[in-house]
Amino acid sequence: MLSFVLKRFISMLITLWVIVTVTFFLMHAVPGSPFEREGKALNPTVEKNLMALYNLDKPLAVQYVSYLKSLVQFELGPSIIRSPETVNDMIGRSFPVSAKLGFFSLLFSVIAGIALGVVAALRHNKLIDYVATIISVIGIAVPNFVVAALLIKYFAVEWKLFPAATWGTWKHIVLPALALSFGPMAIIARFTRANMLDVLTQEYIETAKAKGLHPAVVILKHALRNSLLPVITLLGSLIANVLTGSFVIEKIFAIPGMGKYFVDSIYNRDYTVIMGTTVFYSTLLIILMFLVDIVYGIIDPRIKLYKKEG
Amino acid sequence: MEKLLQVEDLHVSFKTHGGEVKAVRGVSFSLEKGETLAIVGESGCGKSVTARSIMRLIPEHVGKITKGKILFNGTDLVTLPEKEMRGLRGSQISMIFQDAMTSLNPTISIGEQIMEGIVRHQKLSRAEAKAQALEMLQLVGIANPERRLKQYLHEFSGGMRQRIMIAIALVCKPSILIADEPTTALDVTIQAQIIDLFKTIQQKTGVSIVIITHDLGVVAKIANKVNVMYAGQVVEAGTVREIFYQPQHPYTKGLLESMPRLDLDRDTPLAPIPGSPPDLFAPPAGCAFAARCQYALEVCRNHQPAYSSLGTTHQVACWLQDPRAQTVYPLQAAK
Numbered sequence: 001m002l003s004f005v006l007k008r009f010i011s012m013l014i015t016l017w018v019i020v021t022v023t024f025f026l027m028h029a030v031p032g033s034p035f036e037r038e039g040k041a042l043n044p045t046v047e048k049n050l051m052a053l054y055n056l057d058k059p060l061a062v063q064y065v066s067y068l069k070s071l072v073q074f075e076l077g078p079s080i081i082r083s084p085e086t087v088n089d090m091i092g093r094s095f096p097v098s099a100k101l102g103f104f105s106l107l108f109s110v111i112a113g114i115a116l117g118v119v120a121a122l123r124h125n126k127l128i129d130y131v132a133t134i135i136s137v138i139g140i141a142v143p144n145f146v147v148a149a150l151l152i153k154y155f156a157v158e159w160k161l162f163p164a165a166t167w168g169t170w171k172h173i174v175l176p177a178l179a180l181s182f183g184p185m186a187i188i189a190r191f192t193r194a195n196m197l198d199v200l201t202q203e204y205i206e207t208a209k210a211k212g213l214h215p216a217v218v219i220l221k222h223a224l225r226n227s228l229l230p231v232i233t234l235l236g237s238l239i240a241n242v243l244t245g246s247f248v249i250e251k252i253f254a255i256p257g258m259g260k261y262f263v264d265s266i267y268n269r270d271y272t273v274i275m276g277t278t279v280f281y282s283t284l285l286i287i288l289m290f291l292v293d294i295v296y297g298i299i300d301p302r303i304k305l306y307k308k309e310g
Numbered sequence: 311m312e313k314l315l316q317v318e319d320l321h322v323s324f325k326t327h328g329g330e331v332k333a334v335r336g337v338s339f340s341l342e343k344g345e346t347l348a349i350v351g352e353s354g355c356g357k358s359v360t361a362r363s364i365m366r367l368i369p370e371h372v373g374k375i376t377k378g379k380i381l382f383n384g385t386d387l388v389t390l391p392e393k394e395m396r397g398l399r400g401s402q403i404s405m406i407f408q409d410a411m412t413s414l415n416p417t418i419s420i421g422e423q424i425m426e427g428i429v430r431h432q433k434l435s436r437a438e439a440k441a442q443a444l445e446m447l448q449l450v451g452i453a454n455p456e457r458r459l460k461q462y463l464h465e466f467s468g469g470m471r472q473r474i475m476i477a478i479a480l481v482c483k484p485s486i487l488i489a490d491e492p493t494t495a496l497d498v499t500i501q502a503q504i505i506d507l508f509k510t511i512q513q514k515t516g517v518s519i520v521i522i523t524h525d526l527g528v529v530a531k532i533a534n535k536v537n538v539m540y541a542g543q544v545v546e547a548g549t550v551r552e553i554f555y556q557p558q559h560p561y562t563k564g565l566l567e568s569m570p571r572l573d574l575d576r577d578t579p580l581a582p583i584p585g586s587p588p589d590l591f592a593p594p595a596g597c598a599f600a601a602r603c604q605y606a607l608e609v610c611r612n613h614q615p616a617y618s619s620l621g622t623t624h625q626v627a628c629w630l631q632d633p634r635a636q637t638v639y640p641l642q643a644a645k
Binding site: 202203204206207208209210211212213214217221222225226299300301302 | 400405407419462464479
């Protein structure tokens with residue numbers, strides 16, 4: 001087990017290093033600079049001094065090595081645009097917000113998605129199956145900002161159940177979380193339904209019924225577990241996606257989350273913020289993939305992650 | 311001996327896009343305590359559907375028992391409420407399926423799969439259930455049961471898997487065990503072991519067995535009684551001796567003749583039955599086998615043959631054996 005974790009850890013580091021390197025050089029290959037605003041260049045002397053301040057006047061290779069050095073110390077550097085704030089501060093302030101929103105939307109999408117998928121599979125080709133399919137197709141096809149607009153119109157403006165925007169109490173979480181969860185819920189529902197239909201035709205379901213087990217036990221214990229395996233694969237990337245925030249949803253609901261910084265940094269060529277958010281997102285994704293593998297091994301005993309000793 | 315199971319005039323139909331398939335058309339038989347009944351016939355003759363009807367495990371939305379009775383200790387299983395039927399499944403009547411690889415759950419430990427039936431039916435604690443599961447694994451010949459209990463399906467060989475299937479089926483000490491082609495997916499040496507296991511278990515527990523197979527070798531080894539099925543009907547029923555030594559229905563004869571034999575010259579070609587079974591969307595008016603039968607008469611094509619008794623245990627549905635038929639002396643007798 002220990003050697004497995006160690007091996008995975010090393011391969012995770014290598015993956016991260018590749019991502020950092022590719023992002024770094026791609027980012028610098030894009031024309032423009034942090035100090036350019038709408039085509040207006042700064043005073044050459046000021047610009048030169050600023051470039052020197054952020055080490056941008058050095059050769060790219062030197063910048064790369066010094067970035068890696070600070071990265072190893074978990075130092076993501078100062079933001080060029082929002083100076084004197086550092087990237088660490090920005091992530092530290094905005095990630096908990098995004099994560100909280102993401103957690104609740106994920107919770108909803110997993111529960112509702114699995115329930116919808118299971119019910120649709122059990123009532124295959126009946127009315128409720130068609131309704132569930134329509135909901136999933138809408139969920140995948142309709143962008144979340146449209147869902148968000150509708151939610152605000154009805155739940156906030158007309159019925160005044162929840163606040164329309166900003167951040168603070170649990171009431172503020174409900175609408176953005178729902179808007180954000182609609183897409184993932186639809187994807188999970190479709191996956192669950194397809195797998196469930198497949199599993200229900202398996203002979204071991206027949207065996208379970210032949211034991212005289214209650215239909216609910218047959219479904220929950222024998223069928224659901226085996227149909228959720230592919231869904232878990234999906235969850236890894238969905239979680240990372242949702243936790244790091246959605247630019248659009250955060251913008252609509254005026255939520256101080258990470259999504260905003262991610263997008264702004266690219267507009268502004270805020271090099272350190274681009275790198276910082278990318279590294280953060282990648283790390284999260286890599287860790288989640290690792291966790292998915294572990295969970296996989298727990299749910300499906302056929303998958304052996306490592307050789308048992310003895 | 312008392313009648314444990316009595317099937318009377320069972321009809322089962324399936325709804326498909328092409329119409330209604332009459333898979334079982336008037337099957338009757340009985341099973342006594344401690345007896346082994348083999349149901350033989352080619353693929354699609356309705357033998358598995360008959361077996362599943364006894365368990366009431368035909369898929370509800372497509373298949374339906376349209377007529378007939380299945381009396382188990384006097385209770386009609388056809389009309390029994392589903393809840394009571396669930397109480398019988400696995401505790402009074404158990405079933406083993408063909409391929410243990412696909413019939414066991416790959417993500418639940420073998421022990422749990424054996425124990426859940428006991429916990430469900432006998433309301434025992436987990437420790438007591440475990441003790442019974444261990445005992446059962448020993449009975450079906452699995453070494454190291456304590457360790458094996460925690461393992462998963464992929465850690466067992468084909469023969470072992472079928473033994474586990476048997477353990478699961480027998481753990482609640484049912485009075486009837488239905489085995490649907492239990493040896494078909496196994497290789498020959500393992501087949502023989504599993505058949506021996508069935509015999510041992512029957513001696514120890516007195517369970518009655520209904521075995522579904524197309525392998526006449528298996529039938530000869532294990533069965534007391536044989537039902538030969540063709541196109542959803544029992545065409546001949548008798549003791550294993552009667553079926554093997556005095557087959558009367560042309561289909562039974564054809565089945566026996568199509569088996570490879572060790573006592574003949576190696577170059578002797580196999581003798582298959584020409585043609586294929588009738589379409590059960592629209593079963594023929596007369597004898598279903600008439601189209602393939604070399605002895606078919608006009609009456610065979612137009613009228614269903616009734617059962618003719620050839621002794622207390624031997625019955626055949628064939629016009630040639632009808633009491634009204636003319637006596638025909640075989641050529642050898644004329645010599």
